Amino acid sequence: MNPIVLPSNRPPERFYRGGARISAFRGEEEAAPREPEDWVGSTSTIRGEEALGLTTLPDGRLLRDAIEADPVAWLGDRHARRWGSDARLLVKLLDAGQRLPVHAHPHDDFAASHLGRTHGKAEAWYILEGGTVHVGLREDVAVETLADLVARQDVEVLLGLLHVIEVHPGDVVWVPPGELHAIGAGVLLLELQQPEDLSILLEWEGFEINGPQEGHLGLGFDLALTAVTRTARSVAEMGALVHAAPSSGSVFPRDADEYFRLVRMPVHGAAILEPGFAIVIVTAGAVDLAGQQLTAGATVLVPAAAGRLEVSGDGELLVARPPAP
Known part of the structure; x- marks a missing residue:
């Protein structure tokens, strides 16, 4: 089995604007106004x-069907013995053409207990084009206070509860389950997440979505908001969530390892891509991966059965993988 260069996979008519930065990054024609996400090597569907x-x-x-038919070839023997055909990874390119709403994602336990889902949704970002992000509470907030702000759609106060952080290319942001966050307009990022589409929306005015109906995952806000982290993050804690990535090697905090892994891999001459299921994004330069010529913006699906691969050229790769089995 050989690596597979993937075209973009952009679900249409998402509830927020974006897509032009993905088109520019991948060297493709301009996207429609609301195609802000490229689901790369996806075995997951949009909710519903x-x-x-x-x-x-x-x-x-x-x-998804190919992996189910031969999980060992795609995911590797150890992964398949532990998790079967569950790839345990969703990778996206995301272009915030407008600021995203304040929202959070549930933890595994909540998703299993109340939604019947295998995974919650931890996520982490590698910033490709910078801007502002809103992550984590600046002060403790009671669930009743959040519920009132949501009911009144008091966006100014909701946003004001969160830390505001400027991010730059090469920064990483770790968003644990439950953490409130919003991505600012103009940010282009690579997102790794658990393979679910589960969002609790605290804000929806100005977005193409029925928040009162869809924002609580069908649970009602009284229950859904209990999945949201309501304790404050100190400045020191925020430094652990948002920081510059190292120039090479693993880039996310260790707390993310149980969910997914991302390695920054500079290539200057020759390098080796170790065996295992991976999604590779070329972020700079030009490289040869197993005989395929790739330039910045390329996304590549690597089956475990492809084995140890040679990479050469002058560029940089981001290598996304599931958790280690």
């Missing part, structure tokens, strides 16, 4: 959809 979001392979099969 049967197929939207899934990656189709060049032979016409869905990646």
Whole structure:
């Protein structure tokens, strides 16, 4: 099995604007106004959809079906023995054409107990083009206070509760389950997350979504808001969540390792991509990966059965992987 260069996979008509920065990064034609996400090597669907979001392979099969048919070849023996055909990873390019709403994602336990889902949604970002992000509470907030702000859609106060941080290319942001956050307009990022589409929306005015109906995952806000972290983050704690990535090696905090891994891999001459299922994004320069010429913006699906691969050239890769089994 060989690495597979993937075209973009952009679900249409998302509830927020964006997409132009993904087009520019990938060297593609301009996208529609609301195609702000590229679901790379995806075995996950948009919540409530049967197929939207899934990656189709060049032979016409869905990646999800191919992995289910041969999880060892795609994911590796150790992964398949522990988790079967669950890839345990969703990778996206995300272009915030407008500031995203204040929201949070549930933890595994909440998702299992109340939604019947295998995963919650931890996520982490690698910043490709900078701007402002809003992450973590500056002060403790009672659930009743949050519920009141949501009911009144007091966006100014909601945003004011969060730390405001300027991010730059090469920064990383770790967003544990439950953490309130919003991505500012103009930010382009690579997102790794658990393979679910589960968001608790505290804000929806100005977005193409029915917040009162869809924002609570069908649970009602009284229950949904109990999944939100309501304790403050100190400045020191925020430094552990948001910081510059090292120039090479693993870039996310260790707390993210149980969910996913991301390695920054500079290539100057020759290098080796170690075996295992991976999604590779070329962020700079030009490289040869197993005989395929790739330039910045390319996204590549690497099956475990591809084995140890040679990389050469002058550029940089981001290598996204599931958690170590």
